Amino acid sequence: MAEANVAVKTLDKKELLRLYHEMALVRRLEEEAAHLYQQGKIGGFLHLYIGQEAVASGLLSVRRPEDHVLTAYRDHGVAIACGIEVKYVIAELLGKATGVSKGKGGSMHLADVRLNYWGGYAIVGSHLPLAAGIALADKYKGEPGVTICMFGDGATNIGYFHEALNLSMVWDLPVLWLCENNQYGMGTAVERASAVEEIRQKAEGYGMPNSRINGMDVLEVRGAAEEALGYVRENGTPYFLEVVTYRFQGHSIGDPERYRDKEEVDRWREADPIKIFRKHLIDTGAFSVDDLSIEEERVDQEVAEAVEFAEASPDPPPEALYENIYADS
Amino acid sequence: MAEITMREAISQALWEEMERDERVFIMGEEVGLWGGTYAVTRNFYDHFGAERVRDTPIAEGVIVGAANGAAMAGLRPVAELMTINFAFLAMDQIVNGSAKIRAMFGGQFTVPIVIRAVGGGGRQLGATHSQTPDVVFAHFPGMKVIAPGTPYDAKGLLKAAIRTDDPVLFIENATMYQSKGEVPDGDYVEPIGVSKVQREGSDVTIITYSKGLQLSLQAAEELSSEGIEAQIIDLRSLRPLDLGPAIESLKQTNRAVIVEEGWRSYGVGAEVAARLYEEAFDYIDSPLKRVAQVEVPLPYNRELEQMALPQIGDIVKAVREVL
Numbered sequence A: 001m002a003e004a005n006v007a008v009k010t011l012d013k014k015e016l017l018r019l020y021h022e023m024a025l026v027r028r029l030e031e032e033a034a035h036l037y038q039q040g041k042i043g044g045f046l047h048l049y050i051g052q053e054a055v056a057s058g059l060l061s062v063r064r065p066e067d068h069v070l071t072a073y074r075d076h077g078v079a080i081a082c083g084i085e086v087k088y089v090i091a092e093l094l095g096k097a098t099g100v101s102k103g104k105g106g107s108m109h110l111a112d113v114r115l116n117y118w119g120g121y122a123i124v125g126s127h128l129p130l131a132a133g134i135a136l137a138d139k140y141k142g143e144p145g146v147t148i149c150m151f152g153d154g155a156t157n158i159g160y161f162h163e164a165l166n167l168s169m170v171w172d173l174p175v176l177w178l179c180e181n182n183q184y185g186m187g188t189a190v191e192r193a194s195a196v197e198e199i200r201q202k203a204e205g206y207g208m209p210n211s212r213i214n215g216m217d218v219l220e221v222r223g224a225a226e227e228a229l230g231y232v233r234e235n236g237t238p239y240f241l242e243v244v245t246y247r248f249q250g251h252s253i254g255d256p257e258r259y260r261d262k263e264e265v266d267r268w269r270e271a272d273p274i275k276i277f278r279k280h281l282i283d284t285g286a287f288s289v290d291d292l293s294i295e296e297e298r299v300d301q302e303v304a305e306a307v308e309f310a311e312a313s314p315d316p317p318p319e320a321l322y323e324n325i326y327a328d329s
Numbered sequence B: 001m002a003e004i005t006m007r008e009a010i011s012q013a014l015w016e017e018m019e020r021d022e023r024v025f026i027m028g029e030e031v032g033l034w035g036g037t038y039a040v041t042r043n044f045y046d047h048f049g050a051e052r053v054r055d056t057p058i059a060e061g062v063i064v065g066a067a068n069g070a071a072m073a074g075l076r077p078v079a080e081l082m083t084i085n086f087a088f089l090a091m092d093q094i095v096n097g098s099a100k101i102r103a104m105f106g107g108q109f110t111v112p113i114v115i116r117a118v119g120g121g122g123r124q125l126g127a128t129h130s131q132t133p134d135v136v137f138a139h140f141p142g143m144k145v146i147a148p149g150t151p152y153d154a155k156g157l158l159k160a161a162i163r164t165d166d167p168v169l170f171i172e173n174a175t176m177y178q179s180k181g182e183v184p185d186g187d188y189v190e191p192i193g194v195s196k197v198q199r200e201g202s203d204v205t206i207i208t209y210s211k212g213l214q215l216s217l218q219a220a221e222e223l224s225s226e227g228i229e230a231q232i233i234d235l236r237s238l239r240p241l242d243l244g245p246a247i248e249s250l251k252q253t254n255r256a257v258i259v260e261e262g263w264r265s266y267g268v269g270a271e272v273a274a275r276l277y278e279e280a281f282d283y284i285d286s287p288l289k290r291v292a293q294v295e296v297p298l299p300y301n302r303e304l305e306q307m308a309l310p311q312i313g314d315i316v317k318a319v320r321e322v323l
């Protein structure tokens, strides 16, 4: 990890501030989404990313434009970190025609192929085989990208996970498998569902190089991701990165959270990735409290404008129901 | 008799069967500590314990597969799939396991498994989480597929499902858990594979099941105010499929509409209509009509999703057309 830390130390102030802005933006977006849900403007499921912001932001701050990204349904933070403008995310949450998926996908199905963000998937584990295939296509065509596949701890118990990891080793596929271990799959704690508590041990079983890091520190995530992506790029073979994190909210809106006690959640809240980073930026003298407050106001403004944009956007027209079903219709 | 919800009816059936027979146990995602995603197994974990109310990893293949094995070895597992959409990850175990193990080994094994699965659209859950693919499972000989439309039938049929030695897929509709109906106190069992008249009428026959029953009953009220009385036949079970009462009704009405929530092509309506043309052609005076879902993956947007799902108005319109 030593080399990566050097890289992190040389981060310029602009990038540090961008990272802070992005994490604060994701947090604000999620708070607003919860609010819009309560108002009945968002329907279906809503899986918030609050607490996990450092994972997507740290990881995707070092991806290259040619790297493909896939994740599961907890996808708002990933979408933002891939560069989707927040207004197109909120428009999708409201089911509007201006949403990234034209109002047809909703919260769980954000994607923007122009940004090489290949989508959020709602069937647990189902995108891992897709990631293997996308990596295969790069390799086949002689293209340089790495496929970054993010998934939860719960997803590592399903057959797809094992089939995809194995194939990626057998076929030497350039995939970064990134497990966001937030310690629960819905209400089931990792140790109640997984034979091994360190998820990275599963990669071990496939002879895949791996590591396990703290996901509440955005710079640590960034450093580890840089190293892991470097490995995949150089060798053209997979790497497994387990990032330990925590979701501060329920699994989806409306989760009664009977499976964990408040003290546990409070303990983790002390490791809030945004607070930690904020403190770091101030303690190292990179930024003043005022600098960061200005940034936070910008974030509030940005989300407020995005909500305005989304609310003013039209619903998809009735004929949209029949569109985009077949490629040749 | 007491008026209870569909959720309570299903919950009571499970509870009473677990009290009655120690071999009955539940396994599935979030069935224990959480109390069931739709709160059907609330309090079961505390009462029956972790041995009999087993939280599983997210792994549908092994949920159904291990339940098949346990059933072969003498237990009576009730395997819960959080939604029927996830049954596709267990498809091999259902299709090549549950449905075939008995026949394939010349009757040496029985597979008394119940797979409970929740389906249905209308909740803005998007394309993969809103399906009503009931017919897919009803295609396979060896399976029994039940989909009740009232709390009374839900309770009686779930008990029958647990007691039969055959594999059963028991399909619930997520939008119906709160709907209420009269249910007798204590134990009763409804026969599997017997359809039922849910409303009397002599002008037109509506053949339906599950969510379609709810919609059809409401459509019938609307039609009644115009002087049209619909007889409603609830299939209750898609395999075996009993068309006896439907044919009896047709003898009087000579007109029928078939209502289902799933897609039209190769659907329940297609099967029922084909069999009615084969078995009751002489009683049909007007081409049969089907009311079903528009053939698109369901969109998230609320209005678009509602456009795609069959509505009460669609049933009323279809009835007017066959008259």
Ligand SMILES: Cc1ncc(C[n+]2csc(CCOP(=O)(O)OP(=O)(O)O)c2C)c(N)n1
Binding pocket: A074, A122, A123, A124, A125, A151, A152, A153, A154, A155, A156, A182, A184, A185, A186, A251, B029, B058, B060, B082, B086, B089
């Ligand atoms: C195949 C499948 N089974 C079950 C579900 C229901 N479900 C949705 S999310 C989830 C938990 C997933 O946990 P994890 O992978 O740890 O991701 P997290 O929600 O913690 O981000 C479950 C069981 C599903 N969507 N797909």
Ligand SMILES: [Mg+2]
Binding pocket: A152, A153, A154, A180, A181, A182, A183, A184, A185, A186
């Ligand atoms: Mg998790």
